[in-house]
Amino acid sequence: MLKLSQLRGRLKEEDEGTWFISxxxxxxxxxxxxxxxxxVSQLDQERYKNVAKSMExxxxxxxxKRASTQSPSRPMGFSLNQDASSSGQLYPVIQPALPPQVYQTPPGPATQPPMETGASQQPKTLDELGAELGLRFAQDPSGVQVEKREGGYAVTLxxxxxxxxxxxxxxxxxxxxxxxxxxxxKGTPYKVTVEGHTDNIPIQSFLYPSNWELxxxxxxRVARYLVDHGVTKERIQVAGFADTRPVAPNDSPQGQPLADNQARNRRVVVLINP
Structure with missing residues (x-):
């Protein structure tokens, strides 16, 4: 016969073994x-677009519909004015907006745009170029000399x-x-040679070990300046002659330096040839 205590123990074991099921x-x-x-929370994008389009x-x-039912009237302008005699308060003033004015050009002969003459203009001849340079530097013969040479012109600075x-x-x-x-x-087809010349005074520095480099x-430097200011670089060449082509003796027969002659030998020559 099952005792009450045994029944309670069995029920307790059954309760402890079935709670995790719940x-x-x-x-x-x-x-x-x-x-x-x-x-449920997922949004139907296509349906959302259709609803938004129908509302728009x-x-x-x-x-x-509202615009078509309104009666046409002259547009009015709204501005804020300030009365100088008032206490500084702003008040609105309704002013009628003026109708747009249409300006018409009076009848007359049609005007043609000016023709560009730069493309059809003939380039300067070599003699014209030499004459032009001579006129430019005629007032400064001590600084610049323009002379005609065989086949071209030389500008000595x-x-x-x-x-x-x-x-x-x-x-x-x-x-x-x-x-x-x-x-x-600028705009001429002639060849340009830039020559650098020095005197016979030796130079030795980090940048210029000799007069050749100087x-x-x-x-x-002169050639680069001309290119930067419109002269075609394909027509320019550069040469450095140091003191090998003096225009005057650098020293006297006694070996004394001639300062004026040395100053003449320090020059840059721009040769212009066809």
Whole structure:
């Protein structure tokens, strides 16, 4: 015969072994609930676009209907004016907007745009170019000389008007001379050779170990300036002659330096040839 204490123990064991079943059922129900919520929350993009388009069409139709039913009237302008005698308060003033005015050009002969003469204009001849350069520098013969040579022209610029002693950096006064030369050479088909010349005073520095480098650097600097101001670079060549082509003796027969002659030998020559 089953005792009461044994029955209580059996019931207690059964209760302890089946509680997790109820918990599993609860978790399953929660999972189903969240899955259902997730499926409902998904948005139908196509349906949303259709609804938005139908609302937009309805609003446009309503706006057009209101505009057609309004009576036509002269447009009015709204502005804010301030009375100088008042206490600084602004008040609106309704002013009628003036109708737009239409301006008509009186009848007359049609005007043609000016013809461009630059394309059809013939280039300057070499003699015309030489004469033009001569006129440009006629007032400064001590700084620039223009002379006709076999087959072309030579523009000799004294070194003092272009560079400081021992330098290849253009001085502020040099731009006037080089701008004039560039303006004359622009648009011409002639070959340009830029020559650099120095005196016989030795130079030895980090940038210019000898007069060869100095003369070439000065000629290159002048050529680059001309290119930067419109002269075609394919027509320009550069040469540095150091002190090998003096125009006057650098020293006297006794070996004394001649300062004036040395200044004449420090020069840059721009040769223009066909």
């Amino acid at each position: 918990l599993a059922d609860l978790l399953t129900l929660l999972l189903c609930f969240f899955v259902l919520m997730l499926s 069409d309805a609003l446009k139709a309503e706006k057009a 004294k070194g003092a008007v272009l560079f400081d002693r021992g330098s290849a950096d253009l001085s502020p006064t040099s731009t006037h001379y080089l701008d004039s030369i560039a303006t004359s050479l 003369s070439a650097a000065r000629a290159s």
